Amino acid sequence: MSTSRRASMSETTSLLEEAPPSYYSTDDVDEAVTEPQVDLDPQPLNNFSRRDTYWILAGLWSAVLLGAFDGTVVATLLTPIGSEFNASNQSSYIGTSYLLSVCCFTPLYGRLADILGRKGAMLLALTLFGSGTILCGLAPSMTFLIVSRAVAGMGGGGVMTVSSIAVSDFIPLKQRGLYQGMANILFGLGAGLGGPLGGWVSDTFGWRTAFYMQAPVLIFSFILVITKVNIRLPSEVENQSLAEKLQRIDVLGSITLVAAVGLLLLGFSLKTTEELPWSHPLIYSLLCSSVVCGFGFVYVEKHWAPYPVMPLHLMTQRTPLAVSISNLLTSMTAFSMLYNVPLYFSAVRLEPATKAGESHLKVAISTGSVFAGWIMRRTGKLYTLTLVSSLLTILASTLVCLWGNNTSTFHLWIDLIPQGFGMASFITSTLIAMIAGVYREDMAVATGITYLFRTTGQVLGVSLSGAILQGVLLQRLRLRISGPDADKAELSSRCCRHTTEIIPTLDPLTRQAAVDSYADALRVVFICQVAINVCGFLACLPIQESPLP
Template identity: 30%
Template sequence: MAQEVRAPHTGGGPGGPGGPGPGEGQSRRSVVVAMGALLLGMLLAALDQTIVSTALPTIVSELGGMEHLSWVVTAYMLASTAATPLWGKLGDQYGRKRLFQAAIVIFLIGSALCGIAQNMPQLIGFRAIQGLGGGGLMVLSMAIVGDLVSPRERGRYQGLFGAVFGATSVLGPLLGGLFTEHLSWRWVFYVNLPIGIVALFVIAAVLHIPVRATRHRIDYLGTFLIASVATCLVLVASLGGTTWEWGSAQIIGLCVLGAVLLVCFVYVERRAAEPVLPLQLFRIRTFTLVSVISFVVGFAMFGAMTYLPTFLQVVQGVSPTMSGVHMLPMVVGMLLTSTGSGQIVSRTGRWKVFPIAGTAVTALGLLLLHRLTGTSSTWEMSVSFFVFGAGLGLVMQVLVLVVQNAVSYEDLGVATSGATFFRSVGASFGVAVFGTIFTGRLTRNLEDALAGQDLPPGAGPDQLAADPRALAGLPPDLRPAVLDAYATSITDVFLYAAPVVLVAFVVAWFLKEDPLRVSVTAPDPSQTLASNPVERSSYDECARALSVLGSREGRKAVYEKITARAGLDLLPASSWLLLRVRRHGTVEPARLAEATPVPLRVVTEAARQLEERRLVAREGIQLVLTEQGARTAVRLDTAREDSLSELLGDWWGPDRPTDLVKLVEELTAELGGCDAERPRSPEPPRDHQA
């Protein structure tokens, strides 16, 4: 979580001194090709969060160690969570292209090693290497968008990255099942290699972004300490009651170590120049409550997604591919309600109902999952999966919106990444807790089911718990009892998770529904479906939200609004043209139409209306302001400032940050179209022209 430096943005924002702005000097084709390579990089990280789930039962069967299943997921999550803030800071400091290439290489090395792993400890270690690279792919690909394109286009391109997340949520389980069933589970990891190599070569050839070094005081110690605290928590959750007794010296030692490290973390963060998680955010009640809810959402979401494929493949007896198909209702429910709730909140400004309803529906979904058995119908499972996914979707988008709305502009980026950080830690913790409950229950249930039975060699409770394939060696009359033991062990996990989600339901009632800033808009799926913390600066978050103003529809809406606010009866294009004439002194309509996206017909009609109203006059082929036109343009200019003030709320106060002023200036210039036909006026713009 990068702490904001209140200085002009030099990475993803307006060009710094002596450097070109985003996208300048690059052809449209090179930008599109570079975006394709970035999308491939994002695809690698996004796919790896979902493709492994349906392969896990097969991996465990081949490598053994059902009790270690959770760590295949947790190792990746912990490593990517810890690495994400470092990648963001290092990219600012040393250039994002090289760092992005390094992240791809690390990710590919981890993928290749995962594919050749011979036992579970090896696979878990190699997954951590993968996670280190995956964290970089996530944060740097989104940051490079800001280096390549102007703020006006940023939302559209970042929307593509969100679409990749949505697609991989659906395709990941299916592809994981297909590879596992028809090739080998190892191809779940090998598939990354050709994609990553293509991305590496394309990035090297076509990605040309200026390196503007931004000096950071990187909080290495804080990053190490928070990762260590999270690891201690997860170790206690995954090893307590299984590998070691809860009262054992090892578990007590881990608890004490985690507490000591947490105290050290608080001490370090109080003194860090750029803390990885600024403690002052916890003084904001909304941020603290959202962090708790985010933790619980991550806990439930990734815990369930990890163990549902095991239920489907072992208990229901479906193939890996079909287990991916069976999980689609959950993903569809999540995507539908996540997108829908975000859009509704952005339009209505009302949001409190969604965290409350979302946590309630999620708890209901967990109770429905608990009721599943080996004889449950496909229809019954699909409804349960859909309800669970719909509940998660209702709350995920809204949490990011709420926390962005609660903080000042300076903390916008770090608050967003802070909220998603707690979801990532919750995901790691949830997978570990689910694993502990499942392993403990499975061993006991199998012992009860097989007590006094004459078992064939290699088919004892311990063997059956470690390798589901041992079921094939059981006599037919014993299989139903063993399958029931597996079903009960997995579904009991969902029952124990329901009260945890109800805690979030209670916490959600204490959220205060502050009016939503108009500039806070629904985040893309990369901020809600990913397990990694999102790392964007305040500038990038604001640019993404405001980028809608630069679209053709957005530009028209802006000029309709400021025309009405100024009390004028003009076409939106006429207001636009009048402000351009005021800005440049003179404008030639034909050249203006050539240099901007506005059609000549629209420019001509606007010019005719301005001449008829005597707001402009002709000097040859040039338009110039009349005295009446100058007064009208001032009214429009004031209305534009008022509209921006309303849009940005208290962010646009007297002490507004320099990078926000630059962003608004750049977007305002783009609202008028491309300025290629005439240089900017040399006079420094007044604040109200921003």
């Protein structure tokens, strides 16, 4: 069946109809049922020796490890950077610019991986990420540093997306989840090393060294990608000239997509960081402009682009739509949990979020990914695994809602394990569901869509939970501290809402009011997490059980 025929058929397929598996043509369904075509996965043109496979994975996964390392390193550098440039009030934009850039450019790499090839797309991502990181070390001002982080984000999203696409080209689908789990272990290792190592390097050699020290790993990954990642695409794609490949880039669709996602997330981020009301002209105009760009994107993809960056027929199929929505919702709650649980310890329990708790969560995340991969490899099934993983996130968010003054420290950490285990297992199984539920020619774009919804959910989770927290917290503080102490209440509320470190230094009555107000506000956030997780569970119900040959 031709690609055009498949696309046209998918555009008109009902959401309730079964999406075609990626490794069969619809003309061969009857034959496939009786005689599975397992030789088509992976493609014969990408059979590598075991040694070459190790080198390819080393090149791809070293970049993944570095991306995770970079994220936690920068989190430890915000204070010294703000002090050097005398712009501590702008420090939050260092992380915001990177996340916004990642969300905007991640979906573009799915199509670029088909146009430029896996090697070309990965080299582009590494170049942008590496140049942005080195420019951060050379930054003469805070504004330059923020822009450099945005450049790094243009490549950071591509590193994860393209590495996932490339591994899918030569690893059998049934084993793909296990390899994704191993990649997640490296991601967790990088994230775990970034904080302590970055802090030590910053204190010893200065914060700029923390950016420069990433160069050796970047060079190592760059060399391996050039020499070893020789993943072949179908001949009709490889034989095209550079001019023909460039003509396939959906420029207008990319611009409208980046604008729609970027304006949306920027509006939510400014609402949280600057504490602006929803009716503020800036917030209102950003969100309205995002809606306009979103409609423009849909029009371009449906009526204009010959090779759309996000084919709309994918989003009308049952499994891709269910995977996208469920990933958006569960990522929102996961990052809300990661952001607000440490806040609970520092503001309500008045104690730091200990390293033991962080290690429990990281171990659960790594174990969940590998467990999901092992289950899919052993059983060839993913649907039940996906539902159970989603239920675990509901369980964790429910347990967190029940936290109170009498909850033991042991339970505080044990209750987090289902969240880390369930979320890691969920994102692994749904990624395989997405790959298995589309045609092979749509696999790269579908992977990019998955990462788009996942990263968008991460930013929205932090932004929306922060907005809810600040609103409820301010209301509770004003309610608890009133009368003659109203001026003191306003000052205390401002201090408490910007930093929890001041809470132990307050007088006993004001301190108790701040603690109780934080407990009430965080409970509202945790209840919202339960509701969103339930919606995420309902969203993943339509996911189909695709065969994993």
